[in-house]
Every structure is written in structure tokens, then in C-alpha cells.
Amino acid sequence: MAYPVSEDELHAYVDGELDSERRQAVERYLAEHPEAAERVRDFASYNRALHQAYDRVLDEPLPIGMARPRAALWHAWALRAAAAIALLVVGATGGWWGKTAVEGDVAQRPNIASRAAVAHAVYTPEDRHPVEIEGGNEEHLVNWLSKRIGAPLKTPKLTEAGYRLVGGRLVPASSAPAAYFMYENDAGHRITLYARARYPNEKKTAFRYSYQGDIGVFYWMDERLGYAVAGQMTRDELQLIAKLIRAEIEG
Amino acid sequence: MEKQQLIIEQIPKLRRYARALTGNAALADDLVQDCLERAWSRFHLWQPGSNIRAWMFTIMHNCYANFVRKNKHQPSLVTIEDWGGDAQVAPNQENAAELRDVIAAIRQLPAEQREVLLLVGLEELTYAEAAKVLGIPLGTVMSRLSRGREKLRAILTHRPLIAGVRQVGD
Numbered sequence: 001m002a003y004p005v006s007e008d009e010l011h012a013y014v015d016g017e018l019d020s021e022r023r024q025a026v027e028r029y030l031a032e033h034p035e036a037a038e039r040v041r042d043f044a045s046y047n048r049a050l051h052q053a054y055d056r057v058l059d060e061p062l063p064i065g066m067a068r069p070r071a072a073l074w075h076a077w078a079l080r081a082a083a084a085i086a087l088l089v090v091g092a093t094g095g096w097w098g099k100t101a102v103e104g105d106v107a108q109r110p111n112i113a114s115r116a117a118v119a120h121a122v123y124t125p126e127d128r129h130p131v132e133i134e135g136g137n138e139e140h141l142v143n144w145l146s147k148r149i150g151a152p153l154k155t156p157k158l159t160e161a162g163y164r165l166v167g168g169r170l171v172p173a174s175s176a177p178a179a180y181f182m183y184e185n186d187a188g189h190r191i192t193l194y195a196r197a198r199y200p201n202e203k204k205t206a207f208r209y210s211y212q213g214d215i216g217v218f219y220w221m222d223e224r225l226g227y228a229v230a231g232q233m234t235r236d237e238l239q240l241i242a243k244l245i246r247a248e249i250e251g
Numbered sequence: 252m253e254k255q256q257l258i259i260e261q262i263p264k265l266r267r268y269a270r271a272l273t274g275n276a277a278l279a280d281d282l283v284q285d286c287l288e289r290a291w292s293r294f295h296l297w298q299p300g301s302n303i304r305a306w307m308f309t310i311m312h313n314c315y316a317n318f319v320r321k322n323k324h325q326p327s328l329v330t331i332e333d334w335g336g337d338a339q340v341a342p343n344q345e346n347a348a349e350l351r352d353v354i355a356a357i358r359q360l361p362a363e364q365r366e367v368l369l370l371v372g373l374e375e376l377t378y379a380e381a382a383k384v385l386g387i388p389l390g391t392v393m394s395r396l397s398r399g400r401e402k403l404r405a406i407l408t409h410r411p412l413i414a415g416v417r418q419v420g421d
Contacts, residue, residue, distance in 0.1 A: 047372040049353035
């Protein structure tokens with residue numbers, strides 16, 4: 001009774017995650033509970049075995065070419081070149097391309113961008129019920145939402161940009177339901193992805209930007225679905241994430 | 252140059268992790284290569300000053316998850332020839348037999364438990380870093396780690412796994 005120790009703390013002890021006070025509590029506990037002490041010794045032995053088996057990989061010479069990802073360099077160069085050419089074209093044609101990329105205030109356009117901005121505004125401030133199904137249950141979440149909106153969905157991984165999936169919910173669109181996914185970073189900033197089937201009168205579109213108050217939205221339509229990414233951040237910051245989402249969806 | 256250096260410094264540990272994750276040297280290096288290509292093309296997503304190692308492992312996890320997903324319906328592609336009796340353990344190594352048993356047992360774990368066990372036990376990421384890398388809550392890291400290690404014990408001691416034991420306190 002004297003030193004209640006949780007199962008998690010036994011692992012944290014093995015992995016050096018405890019402060020000195022809890023470490024001592026665990027040590028006192030282990031001294032009196034030989035069976036727990038044996039388990040802890042076993043857990044620690046697995047960590048040691050991993051090092052003994054795999055540390056030698058650190059000393060192996062790198063395969064030729066691994067330190068120089070040529071394809072990626074080429075890719076980056078080609079993108080920059082394409083962007084430079086596009087700029088030239090825009091300049092030459094009076095910049096029509098730049099103009100269509102910004103729709104302006106979405107409040108005047110009851111389209112996917114405004115729906116997404118509204119959903120973002122309604123649910124992201126929620127502390128207790130931001131989503132219907134949590135991200136831990138990702139497979140169920142995706143299957144359910146795919147079924148309801150009638151097209152296979154994917155949850156993009158945004159961990160590379162520091163965001164993890166909080167979860168999702170079903171939200172209304174004008175004639176059919178839409179899927180809504182929420183992501184959050186360590187600072188508590190939330191961004192949302194809204195997706196629904198494309199309506200018959202809608203065309204495929206490239207990336208576009210709108211805003212509603214301080215909520216920015218990047219949106220586009222592909223073969224089957226329309227997508228909108230909403231967040232409260234600068235346009236450039238949101239664009240980075242929206243591009244990552246699109247790459248994840250297309251990849 | 253600086254960017255190149257930052258990424259290159261991570262390669263040995265990424266290779267170690269991938270080797271342990273897949274149990275196959277060629278497959279592991281393919282994964283590392285994928286991961287590096289992705290790191291190059293997405294370097295703008297990395298926030299300078301934040302932990303580059305955790306970021307690279309995040310990418311590695313995503314590459315691995317894609318690999319697993321793509322090969323889900325083609326088990327022959329993920330058959331790993333040297334699972335179990337593999338070359339990581341030198342025959343003259345002290346306690347070689349025990350080591351081989353542990354490695355073989357780790358390979359029997361579900362991928363999600365193996366990932367946590369390797370990130371924490373081999374790569375020595377903190378629990379918080381592992382949660383970030385995997386995009387899961389801290390509590391899920393803990394439960395996967397705990398289940399993974401209990402399962403290893405069950406395999407290695409040939410004891411049935413007792414489910415549902417959480418609190419060992421009082």
C-alpha cells in the first residue's frame with residue numbers, strides 16, 4: 001500500500017522517463033515485489049537485445065547514392081523551373097491565372113469553401129466534443145464517412161507538418177452529407193479538412209483560396225470529390241498544409 | 252549544404268530502425284531511400300530548431316505505413332526471408348541464442364506494437380516524441396508498449412498472456 005506504482009510507471013522506469021522521486025518509489029516497490037521486479041528486468045533485457053542485434057547497422061557503410069537523393073534534387077529543380085515558366089506566362093498574359101486563384105470573401109458564395117469555413121468555425125472551438133469519432137479509431141472513422149458520402153476517403157497524414165488527427169464527423173452540405181476531419185498540433189492550433197462528393201454541375205478545379213473572417217480556405221475538386229482545407233493562419237502557412245493534404249490524397 | 256548535412260546525419264539511425272522494423276536489409280534500405288526523398292521534397296515543413304530526428308522518424312513511419320498498406324493484399328511481397336533466424340546475430344556473440352529468440356519474438360508482434368517498442372527501446376525516443384512520430388496520443392503509446400512487452404514475455408516464457416492487468420500498485 002505504501003508506494004502505489006502504476007503499470008505505466010514500470011515501463012517509464014525501464015525507459016528512463018521518471019523523475020528521481022518516482023524512480024525511487026518504483027525502486028522501493030520493486031524491492032518488495034519480486035514478480036514485478038522480474039518483469040522489469042525482462043523489459044529492460046528487450047531494450048538491450050535490440051541494441052546488441054542492431055547497433056552494428058550504425059557502422060555499416062552507406063549504400064552508394066543514399067546520401068545524395070538525386071531524384072528529389074531533380075524533382076525540386078523541375079518544380080522551380082516549371083514555376084518560373086508559369087510566372088513568365090502569367091506576366092505575358094496579364095496575370096489572369098493569378099486572378100482566378102483568389103475568389104475573395106466566401107460569404108458571397110455558398111460553395112464548398114464557405115461550408116467548410118462554417119464547419120471549421122462551429123466545431124474547432126469545441127473542447128469536449130470536437131469530433132464524433134476519435135482519430136484512434138481511424139479505420140472505423142474512414143469507413144463510416146466513406147460510406148455516408150458515397151466515395152472512398154483517405155485521412156491524410158499531417159504528422160510531418162506537426163499535426164495529428166483528432167477525429168472526424170459527418171456534417172451537412174447542401175444536398176448530401178460531407179465528411180469533416182480535424183487535426184491539431186502541439187500548440188493546440190486546429191485545421192480541418194472538409195470533403196464531399198462532387199455535384200453533377202461542378203467541374204474539376206485547381207487549387208483555390210478564399211477566406212471568411214479570419215478563416216482561410218484552400219479548396220479544389222478532383223474526379224469524384226471536392227475538398228476544402230480550413231484554418232486560422234496566414235495564407236502561406238495554410239497553403240503548405242493544404243498542399244501536403246492534396247499530395248497525401250493523390251499519393 | 253546545411254540542410255543536406257542535417258538530413259544525412261540521420262541516415263545511420265534511420266537504417267538501424269528500418270532494419271529492425273522489417274528484418275530485411277534490402278527492404279529496409281528501400282524504405283530509408285523513400286524516406287530521404289520525401290524529407291528532401293518536404294523539408295520546408297520542418298520547423299528549424301525543432302527536433303530533426305523526430306521529424307525524420309515521422310516521415311519514416313509514414314513511408315512504412317504506406318508500404319504496409321500497399322502490400323496488404325499481396326502478402327508474398329512482404330514475406331521476409333530472414334525473419335527469425337537472421338544475420339543480425341553473430342554466431343560468436345555471447346548469449347547469441349537468447350538474442351535470436353528475442354529478435355524472433357519481436358518480429359511476431361503486430362506492426363503497431365513493434366514500432367513503439369523499437370522507437371522507445373532501440374531509438375530511445377521519449378514517449379512524447381514517439382507519440383508525435385506516430386501521430387497518436389501518449390496513452391496509446393503506453394498501451395502499445397505495455398501490450399507489446401507483455402506479449403514478448405508470453406512468447407519467450409511460453410506462458411499464456413494474462414489480459415487486462417493494468418494496475419499493479421497496492
